Amino acid sequence: NAGVTQTPKFQVLKTGQSMTLQCAQDMNHEYMSWYRQDPGMGLRLIHYSVGAGITDQGEVPNGYNVSRSTTEDFPLRLLSAAPSQTSVYFCASRDRVGYRDEQFFGPGTRLTVL
């Protein structure tokens, strides 16, 4: 099992550019989510999905779009990049079966917006 994979690992964008951060998991988890991590702010939830075709907003959804066409993939789109979106982005999938509840994180994408 590869677990949760994210691409790219690093990205530099100019203000106004758009891009898609890719995320895939091979654990057949229904629940996936995107977080951004900023110093002193912890992990803030951007969007999440409880299954294919179902997405919802988290704490900080503005400027980001998601879709979930398959169980495996959950891409995050930046519509028009802004310097405030400079951050480390983590994708995660969550295993919730019975008493078990564990979230598996990908390695992260470090994004810089100039």
Next chain:
Amino acid sequence: QQQVKQSPQSLIVQKGGISIINCAYENTAFDYFPWYQQFPGKGPALLIAIRPDVSEKKEGRFTISFNKSAKQFSLHIMDSQPGDSATYFCAAAGNMLTFGGGTRLMVKP
């Protein structure tokens, strides 16, 4: 509005000492309280977790203490080691997982 508040932001402990990190939550609908550990350049990974039907859970050197009436929980790391140096996040879960702001722990040899 931060639903999970974590303190301290940073912590320095001598090797062999006890590290204590505290968290408080607001939403009584939360039903699961995990702690995640993150090393530099890596994603967070589950360390230990507790459900509100117990007041304490211990796994090796790591213990969660849970106070439901006060809506607080804490992580205790006994006999702290330099390899424990990492950032620790508490979290509270319902349908979403809400994280605290993180604590950067440094264990000095």
